[in-house]
Amino acid sequence: MRKSRKVRMWALALVLAMAIQLPVFAEEVRHDTTGAFTVSGLEDNVEVSAYQIITVNIDPVSDQPMNPMYEWDASVADWLRAQENFKAYVGKAGDDSVTEAFRDDQGQSTKYKEFLECLAAAIKKGSNAGGVELTPKKQNSINGKAEFTKMAMGEYLLTAQGTDSVKVYQPTTALLVPKYEDGSWVLNTQVGVEGSMKSAEPSITKDVTGKADDLSVGIGDTVDYKLNVLTPSYPAEATALHFEVGDKMMTGLALQEDSITVWDRNDQKIEAAENFEIKTEAGLTVGEDTKTFRILFTENFVKKYGGQNIKITYRATVTSNAFEKNTLENTAYIVYNNDPYTEESLKELTDMKNVYTYGIWLKKVDAEGNPLSGATFTLAEEGEDETPLNFSGSDGTYVYNPENGSTTLTASNDGSLFLKGVDAGSYILKETRAPDGYVLPEGKLTITIExxxxxxxxxxxxxxxxxxxxxxxxxKLKPIKDKAFSIEGNIISFQVENTRAEDAGFTLPATGGTGTMFFAITGIFLMGCAVLMMVLFIKRKKCSH
Known part of the structure; x- marks a missing residue:
C-alpha cells in the first residue's frame, strides 16, 4: 500500500514537471479572429471610444494574410489624401493600403503623436465638416480600466472623456495585428505605451502670503493671495480650448483690482495683450455676479503655455463688513474643457483659502453682577507704543476702523461693549471713565487672542x-460660570467689576447734603471769628491813644 502511494506521488511530480516545461502555443490567426484589449490609466466612469482606422486582410479560405496586409478605412484614406503632412501614408485613389511611410513614422513619437491628434480632431468633426466619419465602439471605465472584447483585427484610435473627469486625455491607439512567430501567424496586442492612456491633469492651489499668512486678519489689513496653476495641455488641432481662472470673494473682502498679475514658470510677468482678458465685478454680466474676477485666457496662451505651471497674484482689503462673516470665504477656481473636442465639456476645479477676524465682548457689572452703564475704554495693541486704536460705532458696538473713527469706546445702557474686526494678538484694554457712583480702577487688562x-x-x-x-x-474680572472668561467661536467674552465709591475706603460728600452743610457752617464760623478779632483789635488800639 505504501509502495503504491509512493509510485503515485512520483508520477504526479513527473507530470507537473513536464507541464512546466511544455511550451504554451498561442492560437493561430484566422480570418475571423477577434481579440481583446484593456485600456488603463483612467478615472472611473470615463467613456473610451475605439475607432477602427486600419483593417487586416486575411484570406477567408487559407486563413493566411494577404498583400497588402493592412488597409485604411475608406473614410480615413480619403482624409489622408487631402492632408499635406500625411498623404504619403496612403496609396493613390482606389488604393487604400497602408504605406511604408506610415510604418516609418510610427517609430517617431513626435510625428506619430501629431498624426493621432489631427486624426482625432477630424473624427470629432465628422465628414460633413471635412473630417472623418467613423462609428466607435464604447466602454466605460471601472476601477480605472476599460475592457474591450470581440474586437476585429486592426488598429484603433482611442479617445476618452468623462463628464466628471478632471483629466484631459490624449489620443492613443490599440493594435490587434497578426505577427509571424515560430512558423505561424499569432495575434499580437498592444495599447498605447505600457497599456496606459496618457493624460494631463490641470490643478489649482491657493496660498495666503505676506502678513496674513497665518490666516488671521483685522479690518483694514491687506491680504496677499497667490494661485499656483497647472494649465491644461490640449492635443494639437483640439477644437475646445476654453481656460479661465478666477476668484469668488465673500462680503468682507474687497479686491484691489490693479493688483492682479500673471507670472510664467520662470517668475516673468506675462502681459495681457494677446494672452488674456481680466474681467472684474463692474464688467461681469448677469450669471457671473458670484465671481469677483475672471481671467479669460486666449487660445494663443493655451497653446503656448499648455501643461506649464503659472502663478497669479492679487490683493484684497479686509472691510468693515468682515466680522459679519465669521469666515471670510475666498474660493479660487479654474474652468477648462475636459474633452478637447467638445465646447460644452466645461470642468471647474476650486481651492479655498479662508481668513478670519475676531471680536472682544465685555460687560461692566457691580459686585452682585448687575450691569453698569456709562463706562468708557480704550483698546491698544500691546507693545512699546500702545497708541489707542480707532473704532467706528455707537451704543456699545464698535468696528475696528484704522482710517477713521474714535479711540473712546462707551459701554451701552446694559453695560456691554462689543469690539469687532480685530486680528489675533495681544491687546491692552484700559478703563478711562467709571460709571457714576463707582471708582475708576487703576491698571489694565491684557487680552491675548490666539x-x-x-x-x-x-x-x-x-x-x-x-x-x-x-x-x-x-x-477686577468677575467670573462667568467660575471662569475668568469664555470663548465662543471667534469671540472672547468677560465681565469687569467696578467698586462702589462708599466701598473704596472713603465717602464722597453728596451735593447739598450734610457733608457740604458742615463745611459751610464751619467756614462761616471761622470767618465770623476773624471779623470779631479784627474789631476788638481796632478798639484796643483806639483806647491806647
Missing part, C-alpha cells in the same frame, strides 16, 4: 483655549 489651530499653525476661525486675559492693578 488661533493657531495646532499643529497646522494656521488659523481656523476659532479662538484657542490658550488665549488669556490678565488683570493688573485694581482692575
Amino acid at each position: 488661533d493657531k489651530n495646532v499643529p497646522k499653525d494656521k488659523a481656523d476661525g476659532t479662538i484657542d483655549d490658550a488665549s488669556q486675559i490678565q488683570a493688573e492693578g485694581t482692575v
Whole structure:
C-alpha cells in the first residue's frame, strides 16, 4: 500500500514537471479572429471610444494574410489624401493600403503623436465638416480600466472623456495585428505605451502670503493671495480650448483690482495683450455676479503655455463688513474643457483659502453682577507704543476702523461693549471713565487672542483655549460660570467689576447734603471769628491813644 502511494506521488511530480516545461502555443490567426484589449490609466466612469482606422486582410479560405496586409478605412484614406503632412501614408485613389511611410513614422513619437491628434480632431468633426466619419465602439471605465472584447483585427484610435473627469486625455491607439512567430501567424496586442492612456491633469492651489499668512486678519489689513496653476495641455488641432481662472470673494473682502498679475514658470510677468482678458465685478454680466474676477485666457496662451505651471497674484482689503462673516470665504477656481473636442465639456476645479477676524465682548457689572452703564475704554495693541486704536460705532458696538473713527469706546445702557474686526494678538484694554457712583480702577487688562489651530499653525476661525486675559492693578474680572472668561467661536467674552465709591475706603460728600452743610457752617464760623478779632483789635488800639 505504501509502495503504491509512493509510485503515485512520483508520477504526479513527473507530470507537473513536464507541464512546466511544455511550451504554451498561442492560437493561430484566422480570418475571423477577434481579440481583446484593456485600456488603463483612467478615472472611473470615463467613456473610451475605439475607432477602427486600419483593417487586416486575411484570406477567408487559407486563413493566411494577404498583400497588402493592412488597409485604411475608406473614410480615413480619403482624409489622408487631402492632408499635406500625411498623404504619403496612403496609396493613390482606389488604393487604400497602408504605406511604408506610415510604418516609418510610427517609430517617431513626435510625428506619430501629431498624426493621432489631427486624426482625432477630424473624427470629432465628422465628414460633413471635412473630417472623418467613423462609428466607435464604447466602454466605460471601472476601477480605472476599460475592457474591450470581440474586437476585429486592426488598429484603433482611442479617445476618452468623462463628464466628471478632471483629466484631459490624449489620443492613443490599440493594435490587434497578426505577427509571424515560430512558423505561424499569432495575434499580437498592444495599447498605447505600457497599456496606459496618457493624460494631463490641470490643478489649482491657493496660498495666503505676506502678513496674513497665518490666516488671521483685522479690518483694514491687506491680504496677499497667490494661485499656483497647472494649465491644461490640449492635443494639437483640439477644437475646445476654453481656460479661465478666477476668484469668488465673500462680503468682507474687497479686491484691489490693479493688483492682479500673471507670472510664467520662470517668475516673468506675462502681459495681457494677446494672452488674456481680466474681467472684474463692474464688467461681469448677469450669471457671473458670484465671481469677483475672471481671467479669460486666449487660445494663443493655451497653446503656448499648455501643461506649464503659472502663478497669479492679487490683493484684497479686509472691510468693515468682515466680522459679519465669521469666515471670510475666498474660493479660487479654474474652468477648462475636459474633452478637447467638445465646447460644452466645461470642468471647474476650486481651492479655498479662508481668513478670519475676531471680536472682544465685555460687560461692566457691580459686585452682585448687575450691569453698569456709562463706562468708557480704550483698546491698544500691546507693545512699546500702545497708541489707542480707532473704532467706528455707537451704543456699545464698535468696528475696528484704522482710517477713521474714535479711540473712546462707551459701554451701552446694559453695560456691554462689543469690539469687532480685530486680528489675533495681544491687546491692552484700559478703563478711562467709571460709571457714576463707582471708582475708576487703576491698571489694565491684557487680552491675548490666539488661533493657531495646532499643529497646522494656521488659523481656523476659532479662538484657542490658550488665549488669556490678565488683570493688573485694581482692575477686577468677575467670573462667568467660575471662569475668568469664555470663548465662543471667534469671540472672547468677560465681565469687569467696578467698586462702589462708599466701598473704596472713603465717602464722597453728596451735593447739598450734610457733608457740604458742615463745611459751610464751619467756614462761616471761622470767618465770623476773624471779623470779631479784627474789631476788638481796632478798639484796643483806639483806647491806647
